[in-house]
Amino acid sequence: MHLTIAVSGINATDNPGPGTGIVRALRESALAKEVELRVIGLAYDSMEPGIYMHDIIDKSYLMPYPSTGRDSFISRLEYIHEQEHLSVIISALDAELPIFIDIADMLKKRYDIRLLIPDRTMFQLRDKTRLKELADKIGIRVPGYTVCSSRGDFTKAVESIGCPCMIKGPFYEAFKAYNAAEADEHFHKIINKWGYPVIVQAFIKGDEYNVIGCGDGKGSDLGLFAMRKMTVTGLGKVWNAVSISNKPMLDAAREMVKHLKWSGGFELEAMIDVAGDIYLIEVNPRFPAWVYMAAAAGINLPERMVRLLTGRPFDTHSDYASGKLMIRYTGEMLRDISDFEKIATAGEL
Amino acid sequence: MEFNRLKTLAISDSGFIFDPTSGHSFTTNATGIAIISALKTGTDPADIAHTILQKYEVSPDDAERDVGDFLNCLQKLMLI
Numbered sequence: 001m002h003l004t005i006a007v008s009g010i011n012a013t014d015n016p017g018p019g020t021g022i023v024r025a026l027r028e029s030a031l032a033k034e035v036e037l038r039v040i041g042l043a044y045d046s047m048e049p050g051i052y053m054h055d056i057i058d059k060s061y062l063m064p065y066p067s068t069g070r071d072s073f074i075s076r077l078e079y080i081h082e083q084e085h086l087s088v089i090i091s092a093l094d095a096e097l098p099i100f101i102d103i104a105d106m107l108k109k110r111y112d113i114r115l116l117i118p119d120r121t122m123f124q125l126r127d128k129t130r131l132k133e134l135a136d137k138i139g140i141r142v143p144g145y146t147v148c149s150s151r152g153d154f155t156k157a158v159e160s161i162g163c164p165c166m167i168k169g170p171f172y173e174a175f176k177a178y179n180a181a182e183a184d185e186h187f188h189k190i191i192n193k194w195g196y197p198v199i200v201q202a203f204i205k206g207d208e209y210n211v212i213g214c215g216d217g218k219g220s221d222l223g224l225f226a227m228r229k230m231t232v233t234g235l236g237k238v239w240n241a242v243s244i245s246n247k248p249m250l251d252a253a254r255e256m257v258k259h260l261k262w263s264g265g266f267e268l269e270a271m272i273d274v275a276g277d278i279y280l281i282e283v284n285p286r287f288p289a290w291v292y293m294a295a296a297a298g299i300n301l302p303e304r305m306v307r308l309l310t311g312r313p314f315d316t317h318s319d320y321a322s323g324k325l326m327i328r329y330t331g332e333m334l335r336d337i338s339d340f341e342k343i344a345t346a347g348e349l
Numbered sequence: 350m351e352f353n354r355l356k357t358l359a360i361s362d363s364g365f366i367f368d369p370t371s372g373h374s375f376t377t378n379a380t381g382i383a384i385i386s387a388l389k390t391g392t393d394p395a396d397i398a399h400t401i402l403q404k405y406e407v408s409p410d411d412a413e414r415d416v417g418d419f420l421n422c423l424q425k426l427m428l429i
Contacts, residue, residue: 207371228372244372272371276427322369323359 003035004084005306008042009092009286010050010057015235016289018092020049022302023056025295029303031312040084044093046344052335059084062347066096073099077107086113088309090265090302092286094171097123114309116217117264118285125260126283128168128199135280138255140248140270142280145201151187157200158183166201169194174236176203204281206273208232209246211253212287212294214301215262222304224250224318225294227326238290243297243324248278250318256283265291265301293326350420350429352388358428360385368428375426380405384419388429394420 005026009017023039026032041050041060051060061080064072073096080086089107091100101120107113118126126134135142143166146157158165158180167186168174171194177183183200190198208229214222226249230240253268265287271279287301294301297320307314343349359367364382366375377385380401387397398412407415423429 207373209372230372242372242374245369246371274427322372323367 001035002038003031003088003306003310004038004040004086006040006042006080006084006086006089007057007092008063008090008096010041010043010048010053010060011045012049012053014233015237017048018287018289018291020053020056021289021292021295022090022092022287023050023053024292025300025302026306027056028295029300031303031306038084040080040086042080042089043343046340049333051343051349052333052339060343060349062343063096066099070099070102074103074106077113078111081111081113086111088306089113089115090287090305091115091117092265094284094286097285115264116214116305116309118260118262122260122262123285126266126285128170128282129197131280131282134256134260134283137259138252138280140252140278140280143202143204143271145199148198148200149196154183154187154198154200161200161202164203166199166203168199168201170197170199204271204273204279206271206279208281209244209249209270209272209278210238210241210288210290211249211268211270212265212291212299212301213253213257213268214265214287214305215257215260216308217261217263219258219261220316221254221257221318222308222314222316223299223301224253225297225299225301225320226250226253227290227293238326239328241290241293241326243293243320243322245322252278252280265305290326290328293324294320297321297324350424352391352429354428355385355389355423358385371427373426380415381419384416385423
């Protein structure tokens with residue numbers, strides 16, 4: 001039996017997307033032994049490494065940027081579906097998620113393509129600007145923050161929160177500012193790239209902890225997995241991590257799934273300070289780039305998601321060993337320039 | 350002092366300690382392992398100092414001070 005799954009976020013760069021990790025998790029799953037798995041990569045740039053990883057991704061297609069509009073996005077998906085007969089799409093990029101939220105029902109009804117993603121309400125409830133509301137509901141703290149929609153608001157917020165503080169964009173990027181001048185510099189960087197709002201958040205001294213999970217949309221999770229970041233890159237991306245069994249962190253994630261009736265993959269980012277208090281930093285509405293770590297440790301969430309979507313039995317346990325290390329590494333491939341030509345000119349490879 | 354947290358630590362013979370709750374790891378020597386093992390079983394710190402005194406050639410003051418220093422260290426690491 002064939003099962004064709006499209007996966008986005010195959011930009012395995014220094015700012016890695018989750019796509020190739022998701023695909024590796026699927027390739028190594030029990031599901032891959034039960035069905036003939038075909039994996040399609042959805043890329044936004046000809047140089048996304050996943051396009052060239054023919055050992056795990058069968059074929060890749062270039063997608064139009066979500067900002068070009070819904071119609072061109074849908075047309076491209078329709079074309080890909082005509083070629084590939086997609087059963088499932090695993091969306092792994094924040095920027096495309098709003099479009100997928102809009103068209104998920106249509107894709108299911110018209111083409112029987114299934115996605116497990118949050119709806120618009122859930123998506124908004126985990127927004128960076130509403131973290132306190134969510135943290136209160138799930139019983140953890142949140143660093144003090146102010147959402148600024150003008151330069152005046154920003155100056156007042158930095159004064160009142162004090163330095164060091166974190167300066168964050170509405171979707172991506174966060175910078176630590178040690179003084180008001182640095183805060184100003186980061187403010188301009190964010191405004192020029194992302195626009196308003198800009199969030200000024202108190203800096204919490206402690207360690208970074210993350211939980212990955214997947215909600216079934218009815219209040220239950222398909223499994224949870226927690227880790228501590230051991231080293232991060234200059235861009236703040238995890239490079240090494242260790243699995244942990246931290247009950248308060250896992251309970252908070254479980255409570256979030258229950259409270260929001262979360263649907264789809266997610267990553268809960270938190271800091272634990274020296275007193276042991278947990279502070280919610282962010283909730284990402286998709287699997288994170290380190291998703292393979294959880295899968296390799298026995299919590300294969302992409303597999304469980306696909307099983308749920310295709311009506312197959314799936315595990316929901318969160319039984320994994322603490323003390324498992326994730327070692328990220330760099331690697332190189334050699335491909336012919338004709339591969340680049342195909343993806344750059346025909347939009348598929 | 351509360352020693353329950355020590356019971357969750359994974360300690361190897363080499364002196365490598367992993368805290369599965371925080372994900373932190375530490376190293377200690379044979380004496381450190383012996384002190385943690387004794388604390389885990391509920392042994393009083395004064396009795397631990399006495400055991401060290403019998404096992405190693407140290408003065409009673411040194412043994413007591415060493416155990417005290419080690420407890421301070423565990424406290425700073427939030428392990429007790």
